[in-house]
Amino acid sequence: MRQARREWWNSLGKQVFRLTGVMVIVVLMAILGMLLWNTAAFFLEISPVDFITGTQWDPSSSDAQYGILPLLVSTCLVTLGAMIIAIPIGIGTAAFLSEYAGSRLRNILKPIIEMLAAIPSVTIGFLGIVFLGPEIAQMTGQSNGLNALNGAILLAIMALPTIVTIAEDAIQGVPQSYKEASYGVGANRWETLTKITIPAAAPGILAAVMLGVGRAIGETMTVLMATGNVSAFPKGFFHSVKTITATIAIEMGEVPYQTTHYYALFAIATVLFAMTLVVNLIGEHFVNKFRKYQAA
Template sequence: MDVKKRENTDWLLKQLFKGTGMVTIVLLGGIFMMLIYNSIAFFAEVNPIDFFTGYQWDPGSVDRNYSILPLLASTGLVAAGSMLIAVPLGIFTAAFLSEFAPGKLQAVLKPVIEMLAAIPSVAIGFLGIVLVGPGIAKLFGMQNGLNALNGSVLLAVMALPTIITISEDAINAVPKTYREASLALGANKWATLSQVTLPAALPGLIAAVMLGLGRALGETMTVLMATGNASAMPGGFLDSIRTITATIAIEMGEVPYQTTHYFALFAIAAVLFLITLAINFLGEYFANSLRKFQA
């Protein structure tokens, strides 16, 4: 009787977990279909070539320009800048924690790094306005520091917990026999790390970078507060920019319902959704490569 009851319980739990998984998939599919449906309504009124190749986003002008290119360039610029900062810092920090840090120091640093992920994005954006931005303005002799560089620094801070945590797991997953063989051949710890451990952990490190990039691309409040919100084609990191997420957050609350401008915001959201989805798939692919390596 107990066996039968246990089997029924196992079956119910399996169905529950399966159901929650299916709900997640259905919700994701529903969001995607909503974006596509409204995007189709937009492209029925605006030429897709103009949308992807124009140089101006200005729905309020007489010409009503709906080009995603400056927003896409701004998003890519600030995300790339954040990765230039976060990737080396994150991987080196993970390598230090995994290979060199004493146990007591690890016990302190790990919770501190994980706490970075718990800081609200609006708080980090506020720090960008009152601390990082004025520092950039003073350093480069500018009137204000609300630009792509400011956003890159802040997004790097937000992406660091993801990159460090996953990178550390990837480094720890490398078998100890690899390290022991390298040390037995006369290599020191640094040579072992750079020539054996990190190359072996490469799939996991790439997954960390991909997931960190996805984190940076999807951020809204920080870039809205700290990048200047100029919807023009950026010329460099010292220019004010406006990302796709910031554009949606700023304009969605004021745009008239079911107008071309309204549908345009769904179109840029659909593009960002597809980009983020592709990056997450790449991260999952490399994470699966790491799991096969561990097996």
Template structure:
């Protein structure tokens, strides 16, 4: 009886989660379609300006979002994978016991605290380094998001590297390869599905971040020309404008439309991450 009760509780929790996700998806799509009934979708996706008074175009917001997210991955992916390889293959056990909790603690730092550091420390440093007036730009946001994505990338990458059978390493060493050749030519390529899953989930983390990019990127809703330009991401736009927008106006529905696009992008990235994670599980089996 107890087993049956807990089974039903867990099943109900699972169905409730699916229902909540479906409800959010339906709400976003319903309001997005309300927006597209008023605004031409072609103008929405191909325009060059987001201005609630005159024009609604997601294009500059998409460019800004992906610029910051991809910039963060350029920093976080090599650093995260190399750190995971160090922890898994090189670091002594005592050092691992120190580093792993420290890395996991990065995920516990509030995003508003990281954004504050971007304003008071990193922003002025970037401004002085490149000789520009404003250090609140895409580069600032990329560095901060890289820090926030590192715990996810390192943890999953380490699990992927640890899952590679020791027989692979032993065979490589038996053929005359040294430890570093084995790591970079055998172990890491064998762990590639798990590493890709780590990158996908880290990218999803970067795309969905709000407070840090709201505080540290300058919030200029224009198409950026480079990492030293101020940008405004989709999440920052929603956070800035949703609290003051009149209910059920075109502007109101426009915010739901960009939220729906971000939801679909994040969902696709998570599906890709789960796909590669499943390949890793099959490899373990």
């Protein structure tokens, strides 16, 4: 009797997990279908070539312009700046925690780093406006510090927990025999780390970087508050920019329903969906490669 009841619960658990997996796929396909349906309605009115290559985004004027290129370049610029900051800090922190920090220090630092992911993005954006923005303005001599650099620094902070956690797991996963062999031929700890451990952990570290990029690309509130939201073509890190996520957040609440502008927002959301999908697929590829490496 007890065995039959246990088998019944096991069967029920399998069915529940299978159902939730199917529901996730159905929801994802529904979101993708909605995006593509509304994007198709937009492209019935605006040429896809003009949409991708246009250098002006001004849907509210009498001569409406729906060029996504400034938004696309702004998104890539802020993400690039964030990764320039976050990658060396994240990998360096992961290497320190894994190879140099004692267990006591690691147990203190790692939870603190991981808690950065729990800070609401609106709080980080507020700090960018109140503290970081005025400092950037003072250093550059500008009227305000709401620009691409401000957004990049804040996104770097938000991406760090992902990069540090996954990169540290990758470094920890390198077999101890590799390090012992390196020490055996006379290499010191730094040489072993840079020439043996990090190259061996490269797939996992690349996965950490790609997932960090995905985290930065999809962020909304922080860049909405900290980058100035100017739709002009960006000229550098010290100029105000407007990202794809910020554009959707600002304009979707006030745009008339089923207008060209309304459909245009779905079109740029589809572009953002495609960007994040590609980044996450690349990250998943390296994660799987790292798992196979660990299994071997």
